[in-house]
Amino acid sequence: MSATDILIDGKPRGYAKIAVPSATTLLPLVGPVVFILAWWLISASHVVRAVLLPSPLATFAYLGDALVHGTMLADTIVTLTRTLEAFAIGAVLGVPVGVAFGSNERLYRSIEFLVDFFRSMPASALIPLFILFFGITDINKVAIAAFSVFLIVTFNSAYGVMNAKKSRILAAKVMGATPFQIFRDVLLLESLPQTFVGLRNGISTSLVIVVVAEMFIGADQGLGHRIIEGEQILHVTDMYASIVVAGIVGYLLNVLFMVADKRLIHWNGK
Amino acid sequence: MMTATAPPEVVDESFIAVRGLSKAFGGQALYASFDLDLPKGKLTTIFGPNGCGKSTLINMMSGLIDFDAGSVEIGGQDFRAARIGYVFQNYRDSLFPWCSALENIEYPLKLRGISRSVQRFRVEALLAQFEITLDLNRPIYELSGGQQQLVAILRALVANPEVLFLDEPFSALDYEMTLYIRDKLQTVFMETGLTTVLVSHDLEEAVYLADRILLLSKRPTRIVELISYETPRPRTTDIMSDPQFVAVKAHALELFRREMQR
Secondary structure, eight states, X not given: OHHHXXXXXXXXXXXXXXXXXXXXXXXXXXXXXXXXXXXXXXXXXXXXXXXXXXXXXXXXXXXXXXXXXXXXXXXXXXXXXXXXXXXXXXXXXXXXXXXXXXXXXXXXXXXXXXXXHHXXXXXXXXXXXXHHHHOSSHHHHHHHHHXXXXXXXXXXXXXXXXXXXXXXXXXXXXXXXXXXHHIIIIIHHXXXXXXXXXXXXXXXXXXXXXXXHHHHTTOSSSHHHHHHHHHHTTOHHHHHHHHHHXXXXXXXXXXXXXXXXHHHTTTTTO | OHHHHSOOOOOOOEEEEEEEEEEEETTEEEEEEEXXXXXXXXXXXXXXXXXXXXHHHHHHHTTSSOOSEEEEEETTEEGGGSOEEEEOSXXXXXXXXXXXXXXXXXXXXXXXXXXXXXXXXXXXXXXXXXXXXXXXXXXXXXXXXXXXXXXXXXXXXXXXXXXXXXXXXXXXXXXXXXXXXXXXXXXXXXXXXXXXXXXXXXXXXXXXXXXXXXXXXXXXXXXXXXXXXXXXXXXXXXXXXXHHHHHHHHHHHHHXXXXXXX
């Protein structure tokens, strides 16, 4: 959190403190260090067989090598590209649709059940259906993730518009704004914080679905494919390394959206 | 005694004319065939018991709430054709947090398609006229509560309204800020002579600011009296011990008490 705070509090950023990190600033490192230590202890004590759990050192060494000399980077890029494609399609369609539904409450009420139903349904349950329609193709993986993103973004944008502060709408109205001007200058901006919640959930969901799709919709590239293959041919070090990379990708995407949220929706919670 | 010191009812030329206004909430009549005339270029404060519909009245006159029957005319034409400035009770919920102070004030001009340079010029002129200094480029939420309400008032003034409505504009402010904004409002009024209608829940404030005090009854709401208070401006807090101020306030309080006992 503090890293993003520094970016947005508007104070000059040039005066970064040059000092020995204090104990408090090191606190976020405690968790990862303990985690890796526990991992190392379990693998070193042979409680779990070495063939199932390589040591952290072996895993990270392998990961470094796979990134530089192997295909790990290529697989990561494939997964990331699919995730971003699916996200872009879902968001580009979802935001306008959500805003349109949200500004007409009767319209939204009439499709609310449908949106809630598909939103609550595990997207993985639809994978066979998507296979029927799109075949075992690259498009399929993107299509199903885009579908999930679309639902989440639509839902959040619609609620963002519906929950817009009535008094701001009235303020614009009394100043002589036309319905279109109210929509453009008030409703759309009022909905942004909630829309961003949708976008953040959307990007996480997109990654989840893409990785699952890569596992089960015959892919020959991508992190999901790599993980399932590592499991099947018992190349566990590769499997763990791929899992770590998938986690890092998810984390970085989340951080990216959090920073963008704070910068773009600077008024949120003020 | 009371009747001796009470000022006579005045006859003004009507600028805001409300005729046969009716409004019911949940089957209960709040206003039934309500008539009201308010003068041009005067500051009228509206005071009355809780729930008598003080805010509802100005909301209907400014078009924020629909009414069931009747008409409201401002300057001889339907209120929908009038340029109205409105200051909400809660600046937090009525200003645009995604805009700077400047963009908030300029917004009514932007709606009218006025060029950016003219917008800017108009805002600067307004600030200079009322001797207000504000950091215009800061996001609105970084200003103090008083400054935000000042922005709300400037936003209501920027497009040269024919009437300025204010709905309990001080109730979200601390006392210090209330005094400051009250003074600024008085300056604005003296400079512009703008027909102003202000809802107040504080009798002392209602008299202090007013040329006319509109005293309303419990619901179904009628006019108890439109009291005139003509002490010249600028008024300072010193006038609160002035015999005429005390007399008008006592008279209004007496009417209010009598109304509460009905």
